[in-house]
Amino acid sequence: MKLATRILFAAIAATTAMMAGGAGAQAYPTKPITLVVAYPAGGDTDVLARLLAEKLSGRLRQSVVVENRTGAAGTIGSAYVAKSAADGYTLLVAPNTVAIAPLVLKNGTGASYDVRGDFTPVAQLGVQSLFVVVNKGTGITKLPELVARAKAGTVRTYASPGNGSPMHILGELFNKAAGVNISQVPYRGTAPAVVDVLGGQVPMTYSTLGAVAQYIGTGAIVPLAVADLKRSPFAPNVPTLAELGYKDVEVGAWQALLAPKGLPPELVKTLNTHINDILKMPDVVARMATIAITPVGGEPATLSKLIASDATRYAKIVKEFGIQAD
Numbered sequence: 001m002k003l004a005t006r007i008l009f010a011a012i013a014a015t016t017a018m019m020a021g022g023a024g025a026q027a028y029p030t031k032p033i034t035l036v037v038a039y040p041a042g043g044d045t046d047v048l049a050r051l052l053a054e055k056l057s058g059r060l061r062q063s064v065v066v067e068n069r070t071g072a073a074g075t076i077g078s079a080y081v082a083k084s085a086a087d088g089y090t091l092l093v094a095p096n097t098v099a100i101a102p103l104v105l106k107n108g109t110g111a112s113y114d115v116r117g118d119f120t121p122v123a124q125l126g127v128q129s130l131f132v133v134v135n136k137g138t139g140i141t142k143l144p145e146l147v148a149r150a151k152a153g154t155v156r157t158y159a160s161p162g163n164g165s166p167m168h169i170l171g172e173l174f175n176k177a178a179g180v181n182i183s184q185v186p187y188r189g190t191a192p193a194v195v196d197v198l199g200g201q202v203p204m205t206y207s208t209l210g211a212v213a214q215y216i217g218t219g220a221i222v223p224l225a226v227a228d229l230k231r232s233p234f235a236p237n238v239p240t241l242a243e244l245g246y247k248d249v250e251v252g253a254w255q256a257l258l259a260p261k262g263l264p265p266e267l268v269k270t271l272n273t274h275i276n277d278i279l280k281m282p283d284v285v286a287r288m289a290t291i292a293i294t295p296v297g298g299e300p301a302t303l304s305k306l307i308a309s310d311a312t313r314y315a316k317i318v319k320e321f322g323i324q325a326d
């Protein structure tokens with residue numbers, strides 16, 4: 001009897017341990033997920049993040065919320081994610097500013113992180129073209145007119161969504177190519193920058209199309225050129241800078257999903273699979289088109305190479321032109 005009793009208790013203990021182990025290894029996610037956006041609500045990255053949150057929530061059967069942590073050219077929100085636990089519950093939706101901002105901020109400004117070493121790439125989300133646009137009140141309708149005004153000193157500033165943004169880089173490259181000196185006025189994101197261009201406080205900006213499309217439609221903002229190798233399918237009548245004689249001024253924007261360094265491979269795969277499926281949904285493609293983002297997707301390794309390539313390219317540009325936050 002004693003042997004039988006010991007066997008019985010051993011069986012009960014083993015069963016209990018298995019049940020406890022199963023409970024401790026519940027499928028991800030078991031609690032809400034936060035998508036951090038390092039810029040204010042209303043910009044392209046924020047809009048995209050909220051679209052992803054909606055779709056991920058339905059697929060993962062768990063709440064996915066967007067949290068805006070702004071400041072210091074996006075480095076505050078990015079650094080917050082970099083320092084978070086690598087458990088899949090704090091993720092970053094970021095434009096390629098994440099790879100540029102640390103290069104231009106002065107020491108002690110903003111929050112620090114290593115874009116290649118402090119994050120786990122999950123998936124590229126999409127790509128966008130950048131446009132040169134002006135307030136209609138300037139009376140400028142063509143790029144040569146803008147250049148002439150800049151040389152005459154009547155156009156002195158441009159709005160940007162922040163130091164180290166692709167728009168900041170584009171502004172400096174255009175200054176060099178056109179032989180002008182239009183100074184940057186940095187804002188905390190695209191939305192407030194566009195507001196001041198609309199209000200006439202700043203005459204022009206370099207912007208993604210989604211942020212200004214409705215104002216182009218009403219005539220309040222005039223597009224002059226696109227900084228891409230070819231014309232945008234979302235604005236085929238707008239010429240490229242290269243067409244207008246300004247070479248080597250191609251700067252684009254991309255959006256990506258990143259996680260803290262050390263995210264387990266199985267969670268990377270889970271999130272990457274969901275993101276790639278989401279980016280193929282017809283309604284998602286259509287909604288991304290409203291902010292002029294072309295879906296990309298792909299493997300984490302591809303995004304990792306893109307980040308490394310951009311960091312290298314922009315480091316050279318920043319050094320060559322002496323670009324630094326004001």
